[in-house]
Amino acid sequence: MNDLDIKEINDKIKEESAFIDLLTMEMNKVIIGQSHMIERLLIGLLGNGHILLEGLPGLAKTLAINTLSKAINGKFSRIQFTPDLLPSDVIGTNVYNMPKNEFSIKKGPIFGNFILADEINRAPAKVQSALLEAMQERQVTIGDKTFAMKEPFLVLATQNPVEQEGTYPLPEAQVDRFMLKTVIDYPKQKDEHTIMRNSLNGQYEIVKPVVTMKQILTAREVVKTVYMDEKIENYILDIIFATRYPDQFGLDNLSPLISFGASPRGSINLATAAKVYAFIKRRGYVIPEDVRAVCHDVLRHRIGITYEAEAENISSEDIIDQILNKVEVP
Amino acid sequence: MKRYLYIFVLLSSIFSFAQTEVKILADTNQVFIGDIINLNILVNSSEQILWPDIEEVISPLEIQNLSSVDSSFVNSQYEYSQNLSVQQFDTGLVVLPQLPFVGVENDTFYSDSLFFSFLAVPLDTTNAIFDIKSPKKVPFNFAEAKPYIYGFVGFILLSLLVYYLIRRFKKKDTAIEELVELIPCEIEAINALKNLESQSLCEKGLVKDHYVQLTTILRRYFDREYEIDTLESTTDETIEALKIQKLDAKLINSISDLLTEADYVKFAKSKPNAKTNNVFMRKSYSIVEDCHKLKEEAQNV
Incomplete structure (x- = not known):
């Protein structure tokens, strides 16, 4: 790849990323004050990953993915996870068809483009695992038939950080399958004022399809061509290795606070997310800023903290901050 | 019988x-x-x-x-x-x-x-009643106080020893720091830039290595001059940190241009021509000189 290649990539990106502004504008019509969440949704969508959203109730999690689905004209499904949910309620099952005297397959709500798995930690492990398997393998087997998931296939799972009683926390191995874990905070006062006023006046914007699914799939291919220099690759690996062996990076104080570091899936997803971020910023190459911008969302659910860290009120966020402040930028 | x-x-x-x-x-x-x-x-x-x-x-x-x-x-x-x-x-x-x-x-x-x-001992009840006698005062006995005196002296000596050792190690650390500080940051940066220039990396086709070293020299200089962690910061973060130092807007732009161009070379395979490389090399010298001059002026004020 030479200098010309980068220019070509830049041109192609400018051409193929034009829809991002349209999509963002369309979503901003409905979702107010959650630009970070919208940006992360786009990273998940273009990076072919899934997103775990954590936030208090009423922060427009459902509305966000529904709006995204409408703006792309995709099929949207919402599954409310409850303790009595069964895997067949998610993936589908064989149903006896009496007139034909045969079993026919009834597909579950997972057969959509945009799936909202609401409060995923309220369903037992077998249901979680049915969903997460479909997320990872991108195929579902019902009876003796296997069905590939339609592309784009984006799962947005939500978790409520409060009311943890009677929930089934996702095991580390399954959380690792989410490309990003995004934490949503309350909107700013000014934004909430707009939300309140729109609601009182009954001014609900209608979302129109502004992007085609083909555009999304093409953009995904362009994202793959975004150039990542070896220095950036090494920077990503340094960050990942610092989560595993902090003492090797002069972070001895973190050793007793980390129970396990990020997996190789972490480095893959960090690299992919950085590439998508560069694409969103209309750049054909990745710079350290891109890595740092997505680092928290990619790593916060991949670093296990010890009881000691919990006792000292140190979160994985704090650990990532310390790592980023210590690992030398290329 | x-x-x-x-x-x-x-x-x-x-x-x-x-x-x-x-x-x-x-x-x-x-x-x-x-x-x-x-x-x-x-x-x-x-x-x-x-x-x-x-x-x-x-x-x-x-x-x-x-x-x-x-x-x-x-x-x-x-x-x-x-x-x-x-x-x-x-x-x-x-x-x-x-x-x-x-x-x-x-x-x-x-x-x-x-x-x-x-x-039984006969009691003389005709006499007046006297108070109970208070305990007898024992005269000071050096033998009894000896262990306490020795212990106290030992504790003082141990404390002095610990104090001396701490001072000694601290002195060593300070000595190293002083040695580093002996070379002022602007002179260190100028010397490093001269050394880089003498290597003629761009002429040898090692443009990327040239810019990696150039930005490392400048970031190390900012790190020492303004005490900001530029080595662990991205270009945007470095510029933001320098803005807080109230540098001249023109100087900030100049630094930003240089670091951004270096990012192109480092991460986007950009290969500036010899003239551009030379311009940025001259710019690096003037950035160090101007920054130091401004810092000195600010200190004098």
């Missing part, structure tokens, strides 16, 4: 008995409560005596002092003697029972029993 025979047998049996005498001599038999009575036990016997356990048999009197048993054999007689001191802490009459002494031929000999009277 038969009559004489009976008398002989009778007398012979009398003379054949062991001749044993047991005496207990007391210096007094009436004392005040708690006072001591000295006793002397004497046994004179033709056979050996198994001496009893005096402490057991003398109860309820308490023995204060008990000598060992002294024995001798003179004129076919065994003589035993033991001295002891006894006392009693109850008033009244105490009977020292007969003490048994057993001979080796299984004969038992008893001493006489003795009576001792222990009297």
Whole structure:
């Protein structure tokens, strides 16, 4: 790849990323004050990953993915996870068809483009695992038939950080399958004022399809061509290795606070997310800023903290901050 | 004749008995409560005596002092003697029972029993009542205070040793820091830039290496001059941190241009021409000089 290649990539990106502004504008019509969440949704969508959203109730999690689905004209499904949910309620099952005297397959709500798995930690492990398997393998087997998931296939799972009683926390191995874990905070006062006023006046914007699914799939291919220099690759690996062996990076104080570091899936997803971020910023190459911008969302659910860290009120966020402040930028 | 025979047998049996005498001599038999009575036990016997356990048999009197048993054999007689001191802490009459002494031929000999009277101390109620005496003040004794004095001196010496060692190590650290600080950051940066220029990396086709080194020199300089962690910061973060230092907008733009161009070279395979490389090299010198000049001016103000 030479200098010309980068220019070509830049041109192609400018051409193929034009829809991002349209999509963002369309979503901003409905979702107010959650630009970070919208940006992360786009990273998940273009990076072919899934997103775990954590936030208090009423922060427009459902509305966000529904709006995204409408703006792309995709099929949207919402599954409310409850303790009595069964895997067949998610993936589908064989149903006896009496007139034909045969079993026919009834597909579950997972057969959509945009799936909202609401409060995923309220369903037992077998249901979680049915969903997460479909997320990872991108195929579902019902009876003796296997069905590939339609592309784009984006799962947005939500978790409520409060009311943890009677929930089934996702095991580390399954959380690792989410490309990003995004934490949503309350909107700013000014934004909430707009939300309140729109609601009182009954001014609900209608979302129109502004992007085609083909555009999304093409953009995904362009994202793959975004150039990542070896220095950036090494920077990503340094960050990942610092989560595993902090003492090797002069972070001895973190050793007793980390129970396990990020997996190789972490480095893959960090690299992919950085590439998508560069694409969103209309750049054909990745710079350290891109890595740092997505680092928290990619790593916060991949670093296990010890009881000691919990006792000292140190979160994985704090650990990532310390790592980023210590690992030398290329 | 038969009559004489009976008398002989009778007398012979009398003379054949062991001749044993047991005496207990007391210096007094009436004392005040708690006072001591000295006793002397004497046994004179033709056979050996198994001496009893005096402490057991003398109860309820308490023995204060008990000598060992002294024995001798003179004129076919065994003589035993033991001295002891006894006392009693109850008033009244105490009977020292007969003490048994057993001979080796299984004969038992008893001493006489003795009576001792222990009297209470008479109180003179006619005198005035006095207060209880306060504890007696013991004069200072150096021997008793010695361990504390030695301990205190030891603690002081140990503390001084620890203080000395800490000072010594700190001094070493400071010495290293001072050594680093001896080279001012702007001179270090200018020297490094000159060294980089002399390597002519761009002419050798190593443009990326040239810009990597160039940005490292500048970031290290900013790190030392403004005490900001530029080595761990991205270009945007570095520029933001420099803006806080209230640098001239023109100078900030110049730094931003250089770092951004370096990012293109480092991460986007950009290869600027020789003229551009030279311009950025000159710019690097002026950035260091201008930044240092501004810092000095700010300090003087």
